[in-house]
Amino acid sequence: MKPMQYSLEQLNSMPRDAFEAALSGIFEHSPWVAQQAAAARPFESIDALYSAMREIVANAGAARQLALIDAHPELAGKAAVRGELTAESTREQSGAGLADCTQEQFDKLQRLNASYREKFGFPFILAVRGYDRAAIIANFEARVNNTRDDELRESLEQIYRIARFRIDDLVTA
Known part of the structure; x- marks a missing residue:
């Protein structure tokens, strides 16, 4: 089953909780990444969205990164x-x-x-x-x-x- 799709424009303009819910599965069992990314909107491109989420993880610290790794099956x-x-x-x-x-x-x-x-x-x-x-x-x-x-x-x-x-x-x- 294919996931629902959103336009970047929709993501940039939707309420914060809807944005967080839409992107909560990007990083396995780690909705905190989408929660933090919501504050960085609007994103100019899909690359900018990805870069922001990647940067959130990169700056999360060793304990949170290990928890993210351990959240994977x-x-x-x-x-x-x-x-x-x-x-x-x-x-x-x-x-x-x-x-x-x-x-x-x-x-x-x-x-x-x-x-x-x-x-x-x-x-x-x-x-x-x-x-x-x-x-x-x-x-x-x-x-x-x-x-x-x-x-x-x-x-x-x-x-x-x-x-x-x-x-x-x-x-x-």
């Missing part, structure tokens, strides 16, 4: 199995074929999720759009060997990519 993880993903995450994971994993792929993803979380203390995050299951697994296998600092940085970069995809799906010029 594991790929093909327990939340997906239980049907508890957000609509955005469901579309993204299904679009990458994660809902159609073979048992072997699913088991491998479960092992990688557990290893990654044990090593880093947060879930593996990948903007899966454009990846197939094999590429996702290969990326996962490579990144589990990184340092925690590298993965914190990479996780935020992936979150920014996800946010950009979501904004592009939601907002029209």
